[in-house]
Amino acid sequence: GAVVSQHPSRVICKSGTSVKIECRSLDFQATTMFWYRQFPKKSLMLMATSNEGSKATYEQGVEKDKFLINHASLTLSTLTVTSAHPEDSSFYICSAGPQYEQYFGPGTRLTVT
Amino acid sequence: SQKIEQNSEALNIQEGKTATLTCNYTNYSPAYLQWYRQDPGRGPVFLLLIRENEKEKRKERLKVTFDTTLKQSLFHITASQPADSATYLCALGSPTGSYQLTFGKGTKLSVIP
Numbered sequence: 740g741a742v743v744s745q746h747p748s749r750v751i752c753k754s755g756t757s758v759k760i761e762c763r764s765l766d767f768q769a770t771t772m773f774w775y776r777q778f779p780k781k782s783l784m785l786m787a788t789s790n791e792g793s794k795a796t797y798e799q800g801v802e803k804d805k806f807l808i809n810h811a812s813l814t815l816s817t818l819t820v821t822s823a824h825p826e827d828s829s830f831y832i833c834s835a836g837p838q839y840e841q842y843f844g845p846g847t848r849l850t851v852t
Numbered sequence: 853s854q855k856i857e858q859n860s861e862a863l864n865i866q867e868g869k870t871a872t873l874t875c876n877y878t879n880y881s882p883a884y885l886q887w888y889r890q891d892p893g894r895g896p897v898f899l900l901l902i903r904e905n906e907k908e909k910r911k912e913r914l915k916v917t918f919d920t921t922l923k924q925s926l927f928h929i930t931a932s933q934p935a936d937s938a939t940y941l942c943a944l945g946s947p948t949g950s951y952q953l954t955f956g957k958g959t960k961l962s963v964i965p
Contacts, residue, residue: 740898743895745895771951773951773952773953781957782941782955782956782957782958783896783941783955785952785953785954785955788952830893832895832896834895834896836898836951839884839886839901839945839951840886840898840901841886841896841898841943841951841953842898843888843895843896843897843898844895845894845895846893846894846895848893
């Protein structure tokens with residue numbers, strides 16, 4: 740199947756700093772990528788749809804100024820958590836797919852101290 | 853609003869038996885439905901996709917059924933093995949046919965040797 744990579748896998752940052760997470764489709768082009776957040780023992784919560792060459796579409800309740808998404812190429816989307824706070828600590832996962840089935844990155848564990 | 857329910861948070865089953873997981877939904881008409889496997893600390897892995905006009909799909913020891921009248925999907929793992937132990941997620945595709953998915957909370961399956 741298709742491969743999606745995500746970097747970094749783990750990051751610890753201080754409160755008030757910004758963190759960038761990269762999501763890459765390695766063997767296919769993705770005009771659309773999705774960013775999710777997952778709390779322990781909870782389901783995946785869609786945060787936003789990343790669209791290549793245009794603005795991301797954010798789900799209700801997700802602050803677009805806090806979670807900046809850039810989809811500058813057909814294989815790369817980035818999520819930047821700005822001015823991170825401890826409540827932003829979570830597991831962030833991206834997905835993309837050449838068709839309807841989605842291939843997920845391995846996830847990024849963000850811890851804000 | 854749309855709602856997805858996976859019948860149980862956890863399911864224990866004896867090795868060799870068939871595991872059956874249920875996904876019910878309301879206020880939704882998905883164009884397709886997917887099942888994913890997620891291991892702790894990892895991103896979900898795509899297993900099967902079934903479209904609204906399909907009743908059943910098989911892949912090796914996996915079988916998925918989709919009843920749009922009952923608004924229900926059943927996911928079966930035959931001859932279950934301890935390696936099948938994981939959380940299984942049901943995901944509904946958009947009625948418009950876009951790639952966006954809405955996930956259930958998942959069922960944690962434990963296969964006991």
